Amino acid sequence: MRKNRSLLYHVIIFILAQLAWLSLLGLWIYWYVYNYLVFKKVGNQISPQLSYDTTNVVPFVVGLVLLVGLSLITTWIFRNLNVQLRLNKLYDNFIGNITHELKSPLSSIQLYLETLKSRDVPPEKQKEFIDFMIKDGNRLQRLINSILEISALEQKKLAHNYQVYDAEPLLKQLFIEMAEQFRLPQDTITIDGKADCKIVADKLALKIIFDNLLDNALKYSLNSLKINVKLNCNEKIFTIEFSDNGIGIPQLERKKIFNKFYRIYRRDIPNVKGTGLGLYWVREIVRNHGGKISVASEGEKKGTTFTIELPVYQASKKRFVNKLLTKAKSNKQITLSDE
Known part of the structure; x- marks a missing residue:
C-alpha cells in the first residue's frame, strides 16, 4: 500500500x-x-x-x-x-523470496537438530534426519553458489572452462545426467534431430542452463512432465529447442522473463518458489557463449519452447574463439598456481 x-x-x-x-x-x-x-x-x-x-x-x-x-x-x-x-x-520481491528460500531449509535443519538433542531418537531415524539435513544443506549451498556465480558472471570474474565439443554427444550426455539428477522417468525427455557440428562451450555452464530450464518446467507443469529437445545444425548456427508441456507463458510476460529478479505469479500455482534469477542467469551464460535465447508459447496450458542458438565452431570468428579458449587456459593456470 x-x-x-x-x-x-x-x-x-x-x-x-x-x-x-x-x-x-x-x-x-x-x-x-x-x-x-x-x-x-x-x-x-x-x-x-x-x-x-x-x-x-x-x-x-x-x-x-x-x-x-x-x-x-x-x-x-x-x-x-x-x-x-x-x-x-x-x-524487494527478490529479498522476500531469497529470505524465504534461506529460512525454510534453515528452519528444517534446526528442527531436526533440536529433535536429536531433546529426544531419544532410534538409530534408523537418526540416519533419516541426517539425510534430510544434508539435503537441506545442499539446497542452501546451491542457492548461495548461484547468487555468487551470477555476481561473478556480471563482473566478468567467473572462471569458465571453454573447450571444443561435438555438439550432439555433449547435449545427449547432459540430458542423461539431468534425468538421473532430477530422478525423472525414462520417457520424460525425448531428443530429436541431428547435430553433426562442433561448438566452443563450457560444459558446466551448459548444464546450468538446462538445469534451470528443467527446474522451471517442473515447477510450472500441472500434469506429467514431458520435455522434447530438438537439435539442428547448419553451417553457422547450432540450434537447441527445449519444449515442455507446462502452463505456457502469456505474451506480455515473454519479454520480461529474462530480466533480473523477475518472476511470473500464477494464481493456479501460488506456492512456486524461486528467486527470479534463473532465466536471467541462463541468458547471460548464452550471451557469454556468443549466442542468443528466445521464448515462444502458443498460449495458456500449451507449453513453452526456449530456443537457444550457439555459433558453430568452424563458422565462429577466430578472434572470439581464441578469446574463449585463451580464457579457459588462463583459468586453468590460475587454478594450478592456487593449488
Missing part, C-alpha cells in the same frame, strides 16, 4: 510539473504576441526606425526552446524514476 502511495505521489508531481510548464509556455506566448501587436501598432507612429524585424523573434524562439527542453528533461526524469521504482519493487 505504501509503495502504491509513493508511485501515486510521483505521478501527481509529474502531472503538476507538466501543467506548470504548459501554463508557463502559454503565458510566454501570450506575453510575446501581446507585445508584438502593441509594438506593431504603436512603433511606426513613434518612430519609423523602431520597425519590427526578424531579429526580434530570437528571444521568443530561445524561450520556446528552453521551455520545451524543460518539458523533455522533466519527462526523462520521470521515466527514469519510474524505471527505478520498478527495479526497487523487483529487488
